[in-house]
Amino acid sequence: MDWAQAASALLPYRFSWLAVLFFGLAALAYGRGIRVLSEQGEPVSRWRQLAFWVGLALAYGVMHTRFDYYAQFMFFIHRGQHLVLHHLAPLLIALANPWRALAAGVPESRFKAFLGSVLGSAPVRWGYRVLQFPPVAAFLFVGLIFFWLQPEVHFYAMLSEPRYLLMNWSMWLDGLLFWWLILDPRSPLKAGTLGFGKRILLIWAVTVPQLALGARIAVSKTPLFDVYEVCGRAWPIDPMNDQLLGGILTWIPPGMMAVIAMLIVLRRLLHQGETRPLATQGDTP
Template sequence: MTGPHLFIGLCLWACASTAAAHSALDPATGGTAALRWSFEPLVIAAMLLSLGLYVAGFARLRQRTRLGRVHRLYSAAAFVAGWLALGVAFVSPLDGLGAWLFSAHMVQHEILMLVAAPLLVLGRPLGVWLWALPAAARTRIGRGVQARSVRGAWRWLTLPATAWGLHLVALWGWHIPRAFEAALVHPALHAVQHTSFLVSALLFWWTVLAPRAGHAGRGFAMLSLFTTMAHTGALGALLTLAPAPWYASYFESASAFGLDALEDQQLGGLVMWVPGGLAYLIAALAVAASWMASRNTATPGRDALPNP
């Protein structure tokens, strides 16, 4: 399945899954209201539809061919894990808790960008989703994404510098206090925030996990990971070491959990700074190990005997 297929499908799913993923809670109801599960109809429908299509497509592929069965199983496991991560972010009590605690909100964002997004890229679900559709629909969709404008946009979006820059703008832009506060107040804007986090993360992880051929592609992937680790760590450090809280919306709600707003912000900054940075570091080391393994495979040792 080509890159444009994956990008369009995952973006549509991301928009549907996040369109109603957050609803503001009334602080007057008490802190225990934040611990409820969220069952937004649009989110549940998008989640169930995506899983149903995947099961149907996977079953049809298993019937048609046995080639690549092990690879498909690995992809299916990655998709299911990413799907469950989205459920934790949007359906579990973590979603409601994010309206009360900045730190919980940061955990939700990190799950979207560092857990769900890379797993969905590894899962490559759109190819399986397409096999759940009739043959005529598959043909029409395939012709649509082969259009020159679509392929040109895809090539530009998946340039390492483009994906890296879009991810940086989404991260830093939405953490500007005025933008963050506006997203907390307006559910539609909050859906845009979540969608931009997830879509930019999907693009970023696509350039990292499916880099362009050759050593230059892996080199750009490592550079993207290390520089992203640096700038997200800097944002986390600013949040952690700030002398005063940035977001007034959490002044009262954090106290329901025994925290003041500054302590809550410091905890959220540490979530972005330490576990988030560690995730990027592990990914960079994995890319480096894959790069070295490919070099060793392609270049025989000096003492190796010539092939007769």
């Protein structure tokens, strides 16, 4: 592969201002925020920065490069795209806990004051609380996967540009909301965030239905999503293999990521109980 080819692989299949603005502004704000915080003597750890940049780059990569072309014309690559948008990338970003850096990165200005007042306004706060109410959050998370994978809905999402964008952005934003709810590092005891036990229950509640759906797609003996037949695939592949791979990508990796997320929450739960003993240990060397 020569340079021109490599460069063209980074260009989007369909250009989207939304993607350029969202990812561009997030990258600028975070990059500046890191500098500002470090000047204030509160540097952000290397691994958290890494988690943020990898998460952001992955989400951008699957949405706005040549990858998106393959995701439109191959079912299993489309499933890989949603795996990144709904699980992997938002999970990494939630782990990076980037909000302080992002806020510090927005230059002090009337715009920042305005942004602050919008985000702090009652409708936004209430909307956020409703979306993050655990049963609603779980229903949204699983519901979106099931909704977009209904054959009829999936068909039109692949045919119509606006619906396609709606599908991808709804998965991505919902992924950020859900994984933040799960991985919010603030203590349930002190900050009133969701209890660790409930978080584990929530992960379990969203993962079991997704595993069932992925398995059903993988073992199905008939083609379920004929839009890839109708629109043509990126290269000749047996449609049943395409579906099998897509089913497996919906089934296994999200299950594995759910286990990792559970372990992280479990560790925090245990750590929470040990806060005092650890502190006393520190006091008596």
